[in-house]
Amino acid sequence: MRSLVFAAILAVAAPVSAGASACRDAETQAAMNACVGEAFAEADAALNRDYGRLRARLKEDASAERKLVAAQRAWIAFRDAECAFSASSVEGGSAHGMVVAECRTHLTRQRVKELGYYLSCREGDLSCPAPLR
Template sequence: MYYLFPLLVNLLAFSSSYTPSLTAASTTPDLPKMHLAQKLNCNNPQTQVEINQCSNLSYQNADKKLNAAYQKLVPKLDRTRKQKLIAAQQAWIKFRDASCEFERSEYEGGTIAPSIYLGCLENLTKERTQQLQEYLKSDY
């Protein structure tokens, strides 16, 4: 009986260490935090876990670029257009997340599902960033 107690304590500690993160003012959906034990080589990932981690890093980079373009555009707009952009961006985030959830659903339960989801997020985010950058080129 006493030999089960340390095992139970370790199991509870491990299971409570996984907590999804939520970024308040970002376009990042609720993704689990990933902790790297060693330096990750995204030029040559060796396991599905590494592929998923690299996909997450790649998406996070695309999301930073999107947010930078958005932050540059907002101050250039008058109040009415700013409100319309905010509404459009909120709708786009919902669309992006739902669309990528659908894409991931084909692989539900598989180890590749996270990288499919993150790859979708990255691609749609890059497309939206290009749109915002085109708006920036226009005269406001």
């Protein structure tokens, strides 16, 4: 029964990622929460790694580094607000934390891809603030 409820919540509340799919076998809400929490921790670690690498690349350009920091802070505020909205239909329920974590995982993985672009773009690309040299 819990697996069915979990699948229904994920289908409605947030895009299903590999992390959420792996969590479907969890038998309790606590186990599902822990599983999705681990997936978020992995995505967040990748985000922090790539963000740190990008900041390090911008150390000699203080203006660009400040803009990256401002963008990242704004992105975190957006992510958290978006996920609060996304999970609003289950607010107060036992699945709320899981739905928020799944949303954060999904958006964080997208941000990792965006930062990865900045880390791999080449000089000459006008939309590349931190080209490889």
